[in-house]
Amino acid sequence: MSTVMTAGKPQPHSASKGLPARTGQQPLLQVEGLRKYFTLGRRRILHAVDDVTFSVCRGEVFGLVGESGCGKTTVGRTLLGLYTPTAGRIIYDGQDVTHARGQLRREFQRRAQMIFQDPYASLDPRMTVADIVGEALDIHHLARGAARQQRIQELLELVGLSKEHASRFPHEFSGGQRQRIGIARALAVNPEFLVADEPISALDVSIQAQVVNLLAELKEQKNLTYIFIAHDLAMVRHLSDRVGVMYLGQLVELADTDELYREPLHPYTQGLLSAVPIPDPRAEKSRQRQILQGEVPSPINPGPGCRFRARCPLAKPICAEVSPPLREARPGHQVACHLYD
Amino acid sequence: MSIVMEGQNPSPSAELFVPASFDRAKADEIDRPVVGYWREAWRQFRRNRMALAGLIVLVLMGIMAIIGPHLNGFDYRTQDLYNMYAPPSAEHWLGTDVLGRDVFTRLWYGARISLLIGIFSAALDLLIGAVYGGISGYFGGTVDDVMMRIVDILYGIPYLLIVILLMVVMGPGFWTIILAMGLTGWVGMARLVRGQVLQLREYEYALAARALGASHWRILFRHLLPNSLGVILVNVTLTIPGAIFGEAFLSFIGLGIPDPMASLGTMVNSGYQVMQAFPLQLIVPAIALSLIMLGFNFVGDGLRDALDPRLRK
Numbered sequence: 001m002s003t004v005m006t007a008g009k010p011q012p013h014s015a016s017k018g019l020p021a022r023t024g025q026q027p028l029l030q031v032e033g034l035r036k037y038f039t040l041g042r043r044r045i046l047h048a049v050d051d052v053t054f055s056v057c058r059g060e061v062f063g064l065v066g067e068s069g070c071g072k073t074t075v076g077r078t079l080l081g082l083y084t085p086t087a088g089r090i091i092y093d094g095q096d097v098t099h100a101r102g103q104l105r106r107e108f109q110r111r112a113q114m115i116f117q118d119p120y121a122s123l124d125p126r127m128t129v130a131d132i133v134g135e136a137l138d139i140h141h142l143a144r145g146a147a148r149q150q151r152i153q154e155l156l157e158l159v160g161l162s163k164e165h166a167s168r169f170p171h172e173f174s175g176g177q178r179q180r181i182g183i184a185r186a187l188a189v190n191p192e193f194l195v196a197d198e199p200i201s202a203l204d205v206s207i208q209a210q211v212v213n214l215l216a217e218l219k220e221q222k223n224l225t226y227i228f229i230a231h232d233l234a235m236v237r238h239l240s241d242r243v244g245v246m247y248l249g250q251l252v253e254l255a256d257t258d259e260l261y262r263e264p265l266h267p268y269t270q271g272l273l274s275a276v277p278i279p280d281p282r283a284e285k286s287r288q289r290q291i292l293q294g295e296v297p298s299p300i301n302p303g304p305g306c307r308f309r310a311r312c313p314l315a316k317p318i319c320a321e322v323s324p325p326l327r328e329a330r331p332g333h334q335v336a337c338h339l340y341d
Numbered sequence: 342m343s344i345v346m347e348g349q350n351p352s353p354s355a356e357l358f359v360p361a362s363f364d365r366a367k368a369d370e371i372d373r374p375v376v377g378y379w380r381e382a383w384r385q386f387r388r389n390r391m392a393l394a395g396l397i398v399l400v401l402m403g404i405m406a407i408i409g410p411h412l413n414g415f416d417y418r419t420q421d422l423y424n425m426y427a428p429p430s431a432e433h434w435l436g437t438d439v440l441g442r443d444v445f446t447r448l449w450y451g452a453r454i455s456l457l458i459g460i461f462s463a464a465l466d467l468l469i470g471a472v473y474g475g476i477s478g479y480f481g482g483t484v485d486d487v488m489m490r491i492v493d494i495l496y497g498i499p500y501l502l503i504v505i506l507l508m509v510v511m512g513p514g515f516w517t518i519i520l521a522m523g524l525t526g527w528v529g530m531a532r533l534v535r536g537q538v539l540q541l542r543e544y545e546y547a548l549a550a551r552a553l554g555a556s557h558w559r560i561l562f563r564h565l566l567p568n569s570l571g572v573i574l575v576n577v578t579l580t581i582p583g584a585i586f587g588e589a590f591l592s593f594i595g596l597g598i599p600d601p602m603a604s605l606g607t608m609v610n611s612g613y614q615v616m617q618a619f620p621l622q623l624i625v626p627a628i629a630l631s632l633i634m635l636g637f638n639f640v641g642d643g644l645r646d647a648l649d650p651r652l653r654k
Contacts, residue, residue, distance in 0.1 A: 113552060140554060
């Protein structure tokens with residue numbers, strides 16, 4: 001377990017296979033060829049997630065970034081079984097949980113939980129904080145009566161709320177506090193894996209840091225593994241060990257955080273990173289920004305070829321015909337782009 | 342401000358400033374006392390004068406419906422054929438009707454029947470409509486399609502037809518009317534609840550409950566329906582007067598509560614036949630009916646505002 005604790009700082013890569021080779025241990029979560037299509041009506045199929053493959057190691061923070069509507073949230077929700085995947089496999093700790101039911105599903109629910117994006121919509125306005133946090137305890141029959149009370153207090157204190165808050169209703173809290181309640185709810189079952197779905201995007205900047213720090217503390221304290229979904233590249237860099245970049249339902253680049261930010265390979269990632277402002281006016285002025293042209297195309301019935309080609313400054317004829325697979329361009333650095341064939 | 346105006350000291354000196362104390366632990370303390378959902382709703386409700394007046398009227402009518410028929414020693418069915426259409430007197434407080442029955446006693450007896458019909462048929466509506474609509478909205482897709490088409494078909498059948506059919510099969514009576522109202526009325530409730538649930542199930546708290554492992558029933562009955570309660574309750578308070586009015590209408594066309602039982606509707610019906618000679622026979626039950634209708638409508642409006650968390654202050 002000691003290897004887990006050091007996961008906060010990225011370690012040098014051992015040049016093994018494409019999978020994260022940080023410790024050489026088996027990944028906690030493997031996602032293979034995950035697809036999720038939504039049928040919108042006759043012949044209109046929204047390809048929300050299209051053939052996404054990655055894996056997450058124990059104790060790691062895996063960042064997932066991309067524009068709005070690129071399928072990040074769908075990936076997170078499908079992973080936890082909130083949506084039924086159209087195709088692909090989800091393997092958690094060696095077990096296939098893609099279509100898990102009954103006992104296996106319940107066990108998975110106790111080990112993997114989710115933090116939601118909108119702290120205003122993710123708490124039932126009719127329930128007290130105690131009932132919100134305690135719901136998981138009731139569902140999984142983990143604690144009753146005084147023990148339940150006790151556990152709820154522990155959880156509230158763990159996330160920086162006080163036990164007096166237990167009898168309050170969600171609308172009495174600020175956004176940051178609500179997000180803490182959401183975190184307490186996710187932690188109630190003592191999970192080891194959390195999908196944090198843009199947990200800070202709805203918060204004020206001043207509160208964002210608090211929540212991110214709380215997540216980081218909890219990770220250390222409880223040996224958690226995160227998938228951190230966000231569109232704030234700076235926050236992702238701060239928190240993640242590895243980052244996957246999504247575009248229109250597909251993973252276009254995947255690398256260690258430092259590597260990715262130092263040397264983005266995919267033209268889309270380059271564009272994204274170039275949009276991040278540098279907090280130094282002189283550097284900001286002198287640098288060459290690469291501004292992406294055009295709009296994100298519709299994910300409904302996408303044609304063949306690379307989905308980024310319409311906006312790609314370096315598109316080649318092949319890009320219109322063949323969809324580039326995600327493959328290793330450098331050791332541990334995967335990219336889906338014909339420029340690196 | 343005054344400093345500048347006096348012109349002595351245009352820029353305030355640093356000594357005038359005292360740093361405000363800031364306690365991190367108390368930064369986001371909640372000062373407000375703990376207030377439960379219903380207490381809060383009641384607080385909001387009380388502010389609405391019309392709604393409060395409506396509630397008071399309803400409570401008074403309710404009390405009178407319980408004790409009224411026993412107040413002056415007559416009962417609703419005893420006839421006194423030597424004393425027809427008697428004017429109000431110390432003995433018969435509101436006079437007597439065509440068969441010499443005490444109008445005061447019959448009035449409150451009729452109000453009791455009317456209120457019971459309203460409440461029972463609203464309860465039936467609620468039970469069938471909320472569950473049906475909840476299931477339809479929650480599961481969505483094909484289930485929803487099939488269930489809502491059934492509702493559409495039922496909605497298309499004229500309600501009078503169902504009532505008359507039921508009357509034929511079961512015979513006219515108290516329960517027949519309730520059943521008839523319930524069978525036709527739940528459709529509106531089902532649609533309403535379905536729409537509400539359809540919207541709420543996409544909320545992240547419903548997803549969060551799923552992620553925690555809550556069963557469909559738990560999500561529907563613990564999260565979605567309670568959160569639709571405002572809409573449901575408002576609809577119920579507006580269904581009750583609808584049912585009362587419906588009963589009055591059925592009585593008026595001769596399909597209502599059979600004699601010697603009385604409802605406000607049957608009283609209005611027999612009153613209107615003699616309204617030129619004995620206007621009181623019509624006015625008394627009509628006023629009672631109107632008060633009940635207005636009361637429920639005001640209470641319904643007040644509840645709508647009081648139960649909507651978005652309007653909370």
